[in-house]
Amino acid sequence: MDLLERYLQAVKFWLPKAQKQDIIAELSEDIRSEIEEKESTLGRGLNEAELSDLLKKRGRPVFVANRYLPQEQLIGPVLFPIYRLVLKIVLACYLVPAVLVWIILMVFNSGYRAAHANVLETLGSIWSTLWFSAFVAAAAITLVFAILERVQFRSRLEDWNPRSLPAVRKNANLIPRFGSIVEIAANTFLVVWLTTYNMSSTTIFNFANFQVFLSPAWRYVFWGFLLLALVNIALAAANLARPYWSASRATIRLLSDVGGSVIFASLFKIHILTGFAATDVSPERAAEITSAINFWTGKMFAAAVVFGVIILCIDAFRIFRVKWCASPAPKSTSTVIA
């Protein structure tokens, strides 16, 4: 019976103080009744292995005691979906900008890069900082929601007005036709401008009293922009005909924007402007202005890269949404547009 006493003691440990004796007395009586019945069937006393087996079937002491405890929850089912959403938003709003800032510092700040030359060590230090901060943020949100649960905040949520519900969202994969038309018009204008005014030359705006001189690298930029404008016209035309993003068209948009972002950002770095000539500006003054323009465009390179990365993130998210999130496009587009 030593085993039974040990079992009862273990259960007792987890029970609420006020009910310990009462529950243990009843549980003890129930187990003794079962033992008695088994002994009477067998015609002998139970050995330790049989008693151990009987107690094992009753369950681990903490589980047995748990059934007598009031059912408690830190955050109940009413507040839990809101808690989960807030947690996701806060973590995303904290972690994503933190990672972006780190990438920008590593790419553009030579001092920071030199101070963090050991990549593995840097990653470890960033991971531990991020992890700790995310943990603190999650703990704070959990605490707030646990308090809301305790103060019965959910009862306030029960009072609501159906009229205050947000409007039905449009299909996220729908491409506005107006947008496609504007895209075709803008890109057509670009193609016409680039091809009509001899923009492939390194001397553009070639007027009698004003000329702008570009570096030879401009030719690559020119052909790049021209090619991308043609791709964008074709894509916008396809989008106009079928105004729902498909995985293939979303991928083409991503590739096109990769090209566009690289060319656009490079414009800020390669000192594309080599000079200009104007009748009322001296060559020395023109050289000074050119140098200042190149200096400031060089400074804006980081902003151009960030801008490009944001666009590419949006494009990548669109592919993800098309493939895994949104409902498929309806067969008849008129049904949705109506």
Next chain:
Amino acid sequence: MTSESFENLRLELRRGCLVLAVLTALRSEQYGYTLRKILAEHGMAIDEGTLYPLLRRLEAQGLLSSEWREEEKRNKRFYRLSPNGKQVLKQLLAEWQSIDASLREVLKEQTNGSSRTLLTSR
């Protein structure tokens, strides 16, 4: 349907019926162990980890009364239905019969509907 899903639904279905079975069985005085045996003999097996907390809850709600008494040289806690419990049991049984009748009606209608559909399709 997986056996796990079925088991969860079965337990959910039985949970409400167990309260009814316990209250019905306690129209006559019982202590925990004999109550468990009686229920098991009638096909309503319930493990002790569920029964004793349930008895405590029902007692806290005033549906059962209990007393410790010595029997066969051992102290046992005997439970029986309280006057309030008798009243609630009566209402619960009426409710259960109403649910049973409704379910039978739905089943009957569904069966007839299926037969009609089959006949029409032929």
